[in-house]
Amino acid sequence: MKTPWEYRYAQRTQRMESSAIRELLKYTEKPDIISFAGGLPAPDVFPVEEFKSACNRVLEQQGAMALQYSTTEGYLPLREMIARHSKRYGIKITPENVLITSGSQQALDILGKILIDPGDRILVESPTYLAAIQAWNSYGAEFITVPMDDDGMNTDHLEEALRAGPKFIYVLPNFQNPTGVTLSLERRHRLIELADQYGVPIVEDDPYGQLRYEGEHLPSIVVLDSQFRDDGHPCYRGNVIYLSTFSKTLAPGLRLGWVVAPPEVISKLVQAKQGADLHTATFNQVVAYEVSRGGFLDRHIRLIREVYGARRDVMLAAMDRHFPSEVNWTYPQGGLFLWGTLPSYMDARDLLMSCLEKKVAFVPGEPFHPTGGGKNTLRINFSNANPEEIEEGILRLSLAIEDKLARQVV
Amino acid sequence: MKTPWEYRYAQRTQRMESSAIRELLKYTEKPDIISFAGGLPAPDVFPVEEFKSACNRVLEQQGAMALQYSTTEGYLPLREMIARHSKRYGIKITPENVLITSGSQQALDILGKILIDPGDRILVESPTYLAAIQAWNSYGAEFITVPMDDDGMNTDHLEEALRAGPKFIYVLPNFQNPTGVTLSLERRHRLIELADQYGVPIVEDDPYGQLRYEGEHLPSIVVLDSQFRDDGHPCYRGNVIYLSTFSKTLAPGLRLGWVVAPPEVISKLVQAKQGADLHTATFNQVVAYEVSRGGFLDRHIRLIREVYGARRDVMLAAMDRHFPSEVNWTYPQGGLFLWGTLPSYMDARDLLMSCLEKKVAFVPGEPFHPTGGGKNTLRINFSNANPEEIEEGILRLSLAIEDKLARQVV
Numbered sequence: 001m002k003t004p005w006e007y008r009y010a011q012r013t014q015r016m017e018s019s020a021i022r023e024l025l026k027y028t029e030k031p032d033i034i035s036f037a038g039g040l041p042a043p044d045v046f047p048v049e050e051f052k053s054a055c056n057r058v059l060e061q062q063g064a065m066a067l068q069y070s071t072t073e074g075y076l077p078l079r080e081m082i083a084r085h086s087k088r089y090g091i092k093i094t095p096e097n098v099l100i101t102s103g104s105q106q107a108l109d110i111l112g113k114i115l116i117d118p119g120d121r122i123l124v125e126s127p128t129y130l131a132a133i134q135a136w137n138s139y140g141a142e143f144i145t146v147p148m149d150d151d152g153m154n155t156d157h158l159e160e161a162l163r164a165g166p167k168f169i170y171v172l173p174n175f176q177n178p179t180g181v182t183l184s185l186e187r188r189h190r191l192i193e194l195a196d197q198y199g200v201p202i203v204e205d206d207p208y209g210q211l212r213y214e215g216e217h218l219p220s221i222v223v224l225d226s227q228f229r230d231d232g233h234p235c236y237r238g239n240v241i242y243l244s245t246f247s248k249t250l251a252p253g254l255r256l257g258w259v260v261a262p263p264e265v266i267s268k269l270v271q272a273k274q275g276a277d278l279h280t281a282t283f284n285q286v287v288a289y290e291v292s293r294g295g296f297l298d299r300h301i302r303l304i305r306e307v308y309g310a311r312r313d314v315m316l317a318a319m320d321r322h323f324p325s326e327v328n329w330t331y332p333q334g335g336l337f338l339w340g341t342l343p344s345y346m347d348a349r350d351l352l353m354s355c356l357e358k359k360v361a362f363v364p365g366e367p368f369h370p371t372g373g374g375k376n377t378l379r380i381n382f383s384n385a386n387p388e389e390i391e392e393g394i395l396r397l398s399l400a401i402e403d404k405l406a407r408q409v410v
Numbered sequence: 411m412k413t414p415w416e417y418r419y420a421q422r423t424q425r426m427e428s429s430a431i432r433e434l435l436k437y438t439e440k441p442d443i444i445s446f447a448g449g450l451p452a453p454d455v456f457p458v459e460e461f462k463s464a465c466n467r468v469l470e471q472q473g474a475m476a477l478q479y480s481t482t483e484g485y486l487p488l489r490e491m492i493a494r495h496s497k498r499y500g501i502k503i504t505p506e507n508v509l510i511t512s513g514s515q516q517a518l519d520i521l522g523k524i525l526i527d528p529g530d531r532i533l534v535e536s537p538t539y540l541a542a543i544q545a546w547n548s549y550g551a552e553f554i555t556v557p558m559d560d561d562g563m564n565t566d567h568l569e570e571a572l573r574a575g576p577k578f579i580y581v582l583p584n585f586q587n588p589t590g591v592t593l594s595l596e597r598r599h600r601l602i603e604l605a606d607q608y609g610v611p612i613v614e615d616d617p618y619g620q621l622r623y624e625g626e627h628l629p630s631i632v633v634l635d636s637q638f639r640d641d642g643h644p645c646y647r648g649n650v651i652y653l654s655t656f657s658k659t660l661a662p663g664l665r666l667g668w669v670v671a672p673p674e675v676i677s678k679l680v681q682a683k684q685g686a687d688l689h690t691a692t693f694n695q696v697v698a699y700e701v702s703r704g705g706f707l708d709r710h711i712r713l714i715r716e717v718y719g720a721r722r723d724v725m726l727a728a729m730d731r732h733f734p735s736e737v738n739w740t741y742p743q744g745g746l747f748l749w750g751t752l753p754s755y756m757d758a759r760d761l762l763m764s765c766l767e768k769k770v771a772f773v774p775g776e777p778f779h780p781t782g783g784g785k786n787t788l789r790i791n792f793s794n795a796n797p798e799e800i801e802e803g804i805l806r807l808s809l810a811i812e813d814k815l816a817r818q819v820v
Contacts, residue, residue: 003648003672004611008577010527010549016681043474051477055465064453067461067661102512102665102687109686113548117420135685138523139420167418201414238413251477253692255512262413271426275545276519277512281691282663 015137028361034393037361039177039336040384042311045304046251047291054290058283066286072270072278074100074258075285081292082258089209090223091242092235096263099270102280104207104245104257108135110272111203111241111259115167116141123166125153127339127368127377129177129205132170143370150330152176152183155190162198169195169202173221174209175335178368178379182333185218192221192228195239202240207248210301212334213309222260238262246288248336249301254284308336308383314390315382322398324405329380336383339365342376346404351378354403360396425547438771444803447771449587449746450794452721455714456661457701464700468693476696482680482688484510484668485695491702492668499619500633501652502645506673509680512690514617514655514667518542520682521613521651521669522549525577533576535563537749537778537787539587539615542580553780560740562586562593565600572608579605579612583631584619585745588778588789592743595628602631602638605649612650617658620711622744623719632670648672656698658746659711664694718746718793724800725792732808734815739790746793749775752786756814761788764813770806 028037058066073079079095086093101107108131116122118140124132126145133143144161146153153171171191173183183191195202204221219227222240229237238261245257259269273279291297312332319329328341340362342348348364355361365377385393438447468476483489489505496503511517518541526532528550534542536555543553554571556563563581581601583593593601605612614631629637632650639647648671655667669679683689701707722742729739738751750772752758758774765771775787795803 063458
C-alpha cells in the first residue's frame with residue numbers, strides 16, 4: 001500500500017541505511033547458533049543484585065526526583081563522579097566538561113549534528129566503528145581513511161590524509177571496534193604532533209579502555225594532548241573530545257554514555273540534545289550513580305576483566321589449534337573483539353552463509369571500511385559466549401573456512 | 411580559552427538555540443518560587459511503589475534481558491500493549507506500526523531527520539509546541555502557521571496555508587501545548603478533508619489525550635482519517651503519523667514515547683534511530699510494561715485526571731477572582747496548561763521579571779510562535795503546584811499584572 005510519506009523522504013535518507021550488523025543479528029540470534037557476531041557484553045556478569053538494591057534505594061529515598069524531568073546536561077552527582085574518575089586516569093576536568101548522553105551512540109549523533117556540514121571530510125581509521133559511519137552519513141559526511149595494522153592507525157599515512165583537510169580526526173585507540181588492536185604509545189604521540197601541526201582536532205572514542213586483560217595501561221589521547229601542550233599547568237586543553245560509556249562496565253540496556261569536551265562545545269551539544277531527546281532518562285542516571293558509588297564499579301570491572309580475559313584466552317587458543325595457516329588474526333590486549341583476515345580471494349559474506357548452516361556466526365568486515373575494501377575480513381566477538389561455546393564455535397568456524405579453502409584448491 | 415572546535419560548527423547550529431523555556435526553568439526552579447513555568451507532571455502522583463515492585467520483578471525474573479542491548483524497534487510486549495490500547499481508541503494497528511522512542515521528543519527529531527530537507531515548509535499551529543520547532547529548525551525547516559482560537563487551529567485559514575506547499579501538517583488536537591485548547595470535531599473533519607484535497611499528510615502529536623477532565627472524548631485525527639477513507643474495511647491508512655508518550659501518564663524521567671506510522675515509515679525511522687541512540691533503554695521499556703499491565707495504567711490515569719482536574723478548577727476559580735478584566739485566558743478541558751493573553755501593549759517577558767521578584771513564574775508565549783507575534787501571551791501550567799500554591803501563585807501573578815496596568819494608565 002502506497003502512503004503519501006514515501007515521496008517525501010529527505011535527501012539525507014539516501015545515505016542512511018540500516019546497519020548491516022543489526023540486520024544480520026536478527027539471523028544470528030536464533031538460540032541454536034553460537035554467535036560471535038554481536039558486540040554484546042556477557043549477561044552473566046551484569047550486577048543484577050546491585051541494580052535491584054539501587055532501584056529500591058532510589059525509589060524509596062528519591063523516587064519523585066528520579067522519575068521527573070531533569071536537566072539536559074545530566075545528573076550532577078554522576079557528572080561529578082565521572083570527573084573524579086577521569087582525574088585518576090589523568091584527564092583533569094570538572095563536571096562542566098561532562099555531558100551525559102543516551103549511550104555513546106547519541107554522543108556520535110549530536111557531535112555530527114553540531115560539527116558536520118554536507119561534504120565535510122572526517123578522518124577515520126579503516127576499518128572503523130560502523131555506527132559512527134552510520135551516524136555521520138546522515139549529516140552528509142565524507143570519509144578520509146588511514147589504514148590500520150597491529151599497532152593501530154598507521155601514522156605513516158596520516159600526514160597525507162591530513163592534507164585532504166578533514167574537519168576532525170576520529171580515533172578508537174584502545175582495543176578498537178572492530179579490530180581489537182591498540183594504538184601504540186609512539187603512534188599516539190605522532191598522532192598528536194601531526195594533528196597539532198595541521199590544526200585538526202580529535203574525537204577519541206574509548207568504550208573499552210578499562211577492559212584491559214594484559215599489558216600496561218596506555219595514557220589516552222586526551223591526556224597525552226594535555227601533556228603535549230603543558231605550560232606548567234597541566235589541565236584539559238579542549239583539543240580532544242573524549243567519549244566513553246557505561247555500556248561495557250555496567251549494562252548496555254541502560255543507554256548511558258558521556259562526552260568530555262570544552263564548556264562551549266558542551267553548550268552546543270546541549271542544544272542538539274534538547275532537540276534530540278530533552279535529556280537522558282533521569283531514573284537510569286540516578287540508579288547508575290547509586291550502583292557505581294562506593295567503589296563497586298571498580299570491583300565490578302575487575303570481575304569483568306577476569307571473565308572476558310579468560311574467554312579471550314580460550315578463543316585465541318582454539319584458533320591456534322583449529323584455524324588453517326591461511327588465516328591471520330589480531331591479538332587483542334582488551335575489549336570485546338578480534339579481527340580475522342582470510343585469504344584475499346575469499347569473501348567473508350559467503351563464509352558467513354556457510355557458517356550459519358553450521359550454526360556459528362560472526363560479522364563480515366567489509367561494512368567497517370567507509371571507503372571500501374576488507375571483503376576478506378571478519379569481526380569475532382569473544383565476550384558473549386561461554387568458554388565451551390567458544391571452543392565449539394571456533395571449531396565450526398574453522399571447518400567452514402577449510403571447506404572454502406578446499407573448494408578453491410580444486 | 412579558544413578551542414579549535416568553535417571555527418568548526420556546522421551551519422545548522424546557527425538555527426539551533428537552547429530552548430528559552432529550559433533556560434528560564436533554571437531561574438524558576440528555586441525552591442521559594444511558585445512555578446507555573448514548567449510542563450512538569452505532579453511528582454506526588456508518580457506510582458513509586460508500583461515502580462519499585464516492577465523493578466524488583468523485572469530484575470529477579472528477566473534481569474539479564476532487561477539490562478542487555480535490544481532491538482531498535484522496541485520491546486515487543488510493550489509494542490503489543492500499545493497496539494491493543496490504541497484499538498480501544500479506534501486506531502486499528504499492529505505492533506509493526508509501533509516504534510518505541512526515547513520520549514516523544516525523539517520521535518519529533520527522527521521524523522525531522524527522515525522528512526525535512528533544508529527549506530522544506532511545515533504547516534503548524536501558531537502558537538505550537540516549542541520543542542518541535544527546535545527539533546525541526548536543526549534540519550532547516552521553514553514554518554507556515556495557521557492561527558489558533560478557542561476551538562484550536564482555525565481551519566478557515568488552512569487552505570491558504572496549504573497552498574504554500576507544506577511537506578506535512580503538524581497538529582496537537584487535544585489540550586494543546588501551549589494553549590490548552592482542543593480542536594473541535596467539526597474542524598477535525600475539515601482538516602482531514604483539506605489535507606486530502608491538497609495531498610498533504612499529517613503528524614498528530616497527542617501527549618495529553620487521555621488527560622481529559624470534562625466533556626466527551628473526541629476521536630483523534632488518525633481515527634477520523636481512517637473513517638474518511640473507509641471502504642468497508644476500517645483500518646489504519648497511514649496518512650496520519652500519530653505520536654504519544656508515557657511521560658504524562660507514568661513518568662517523564664523514563665523517557666518513553668512512541669510513534670504509530672506505516673511499516674515503511676517505521677523502517678526509515680528505525681534507520682534514523684539506530685544512528686541516534688541504537689535503541690531506547692531496554693530496562694525502562696520492560697519496567698514500563700510491567701507497571702502498566704493488568705489494568706494498572708488505566709486506574710492510574712483515573713487518579714491523575716482527578717488530581718489535575720481539581721488543580722485546573724482551583725486555578726480557573728482563582729483567576730476568575732483575582733485577574734483584572736483586561737486579561738483573557740483559555741478554558742482547557744484537559745492537559746497541563748492554560749494560556750493567558752494580556753493587553754496588546756504588555757510584554758510577558760517584562761511581566762515575568764516582576765513576577766520573579768514576587769516569587770511566581772510562568773513562560774512567556776512569544777517563543778511558541780514560529781513566525782513571530784504573541785509578545786503579550788503566557789503559558790501557565792496547573793499540574794505541578796498544589797492547590798494552596800496555585801491559589802497563592804495566581805494572587806501574586808494578578809498583583810504583578812495590576813502593577814503593570816497601573817503604570818500604563820499613569
